Amino acid sequence: MDFGPHLMLAAIEGAVAAAVLALTALGLSLVFGVMRVVNVAHGEFFMLGAVLAWAVAHLVPGPAWAGYLAALVLAPLLVGLLAAAADWVVLKRVQYDPERTIVATIGLLYILQQATLMAYGPEARPVAAPFDARIALPWPEWGPEGLVLTWPWGLGTTAWKLVVIAAAALLVALVFVLVQRSRAGLVMRATQFDRETAQAFGIPVARVFALTFALGAALAAIGGVLVVPIQQAHYLMGGDPLLLSFIVVIIGGLGSLRGTVVAAILIGMSDGIVSVFFSPTLAKILATLLVAFVLIFRPQGLYGTRAA
Amino acid sequence: MLRIEGIDAYHGRAQALHGVSLEARPGEILCIMGRNGAGKTTLLKAVMGLVAVPAGRIRLGEVTLSDLPAHEVPRHGIGYVPQGRRLFAELTVAENLAIGLMTRGHGAATRERVLTLFPRLRERLDQRAGTLSGGEQQMLAVGRALCLEPSVLLLDEPTEGLQPSMIGLIQDVARQMRAQGVAVVLVEQRLEAVLALADRVAFLETGRLRSVIPAEALRERPDLAATYAGVG
Ligand SMILES: Nc1ncnc2c1ncn2[C@@H]1O[C@H](COP(=O)(O)OP(=O)(O)O)[C@@H](O)[C@H]1O
Ligand SMILES: [Mg+2]
Secondary structure (H helix, E strand, O other): OOHHHHHHHHHHHHHHHHHHHHHHHHHHHHHHHHHOOOOOOHHHHHHHHHHHHHHHHHHOOOOHHHHHHHHHHHHHHHHHHHHHHHHHHHHOOOOOOHHHHHHHHHHHHHHHHHHHHHHHOOOOEOOOOOOOOEEEOOEEEEEOOEEEEEOOOOOEEEHHHHHHHHHHHHHHHHHHHHHHHOHHHHHHHHHHHOHHHHHHOOOOHHHHHHHHHHHHHHHHHHHHHHHOOOOOEOOOOOHHHHHHHHHHHHHHOOOOHHHHHHHHHHHHHHHHHHHHHOOHHHHHHHHHHHHHHHHHHOOOOOOOOOOO | OEEEEEEEEEEOOEEEEEEEEEEEOOOOEEEEEOOOOOOHHHHHHHHHOOOOOOEEEEEEOOEEHHHOOHHHOHHHOEEEEOOOOOOOOOOEHHHHHHHHHHHOOOOHHHHHHHHHHOHHHHHOOOOEHHHOOHHHHHHHHHHHHHOOOOOEEEEEOOOOOOOHHHHHHHHHHHHHHHHOOOEEEEEOOOHHHHHHHOOEEEEEEOOEEEEEEEHHHHHHOOOHHHHHHOOO
């Protein structure tokens, strides 16, 4: 295959990575923005989404798509409930103190990981995509007769990857509408800005925090459900999304949702492309280097308003 | 009627209020005077449930406000204009008002009344609160509190740092609220402002209530402010 078509394949891999990363990082960013909590356990919510997708898909009888659809609804819901409970019994108890929440969420990370290991086991398990179609992609070329489309052998992708990209884009748009346009979003933004004054105007900050933490976790879980047909469910799979989400949130600017999405596309695309042409390890090294540069030269991130 | 009954309040381990008792009556302006650090802001925050009240209680009619979580206090009709305004600076004027309208009030009608009171806000509904001038920010802070249709209005140094024309406007609003039967509690450092507005004056000194006197008594003997609270 020529370089052009090869790059296009890599770009699709990158777009899938970017799509899932945008969801996961948006959850982390939302939680940090509104609650000022650095959630070290965020990757475990992603992992739980994937593992629960496997469990639900196996419990629901009938065709593969039915199980998968059930998982798409149930896994984020269950993970959201779990997160709300964790907020109530752990984060609220330490009064959202920045240092203590870091330690508490590290504890949460190990509890969730080890509990999954005990209940689900160390195996990586696949979940079938709801449909299994491959799409051959055309490659445009300028010939003597102008633009012609050719179908190079091997240039194709699974329809599922395109669905993942579309679903993530839709969900990201929904999160923006929720935060920027809805009443719930207004309450979240007011709480983010000044939680004491928010209370003085009747906003139940404790409930807003529980719901924000649940929403952030559910976004990571949906990311996990969407990738599980591509990447198998495994109890240690939360590490990379956590690292990359942190990278994205720092590059985008702490607390800026727009910056988070832009940085997710940047990091996701480069991660996908570098992984295809070179190696996933090199991709992580580059992303980490980029964060170091951002922290040195633009500590507020791309869209951040104040220095972090 | 808002009744503050023998409350203590702390910041960490430092006691900021010692057994303060005070009442705010409908249709009057109660001014609170005292030096910086006397506990005036802490007293208003205690009413709002924003600082804990381990001793004493605060009641509004039959409701014991000091037993409620902070976010339920404004539902009973307490409007709060914090010191330093504390607007949601990154939200628009309209959004700041919407936050006030969420809890109580009567939606569109209340909003209309507030915007009639402060026509400048109507011109700037889509502007971010943080980009308003100081006077406009104070109008928004007061307007946001009035969105709750309060029966008790707490104002913490609302004219601090404002131009005289703005000060007049804010004072007019306080008088209008009094005329509508609202209990207005106004923390104010400047004697002439207190003399212009107050029905009664309470003096705080290092967290203790020194004295509550009718405003006429202060008009006759302005030196009482210095005697009771070291201000004026
Ligand atoms: N958040 C806080 N943390 C610690 N101490 C505080 C805090 N707020 C106020 N204080 C202290 O409580 C006392 C009363 O403060 P405050 O109520 O703000 O006084 P005032 O409004 O009369 O100037 C002061 O000694 C002040 O230093
Ligand atoms: Mg004060």
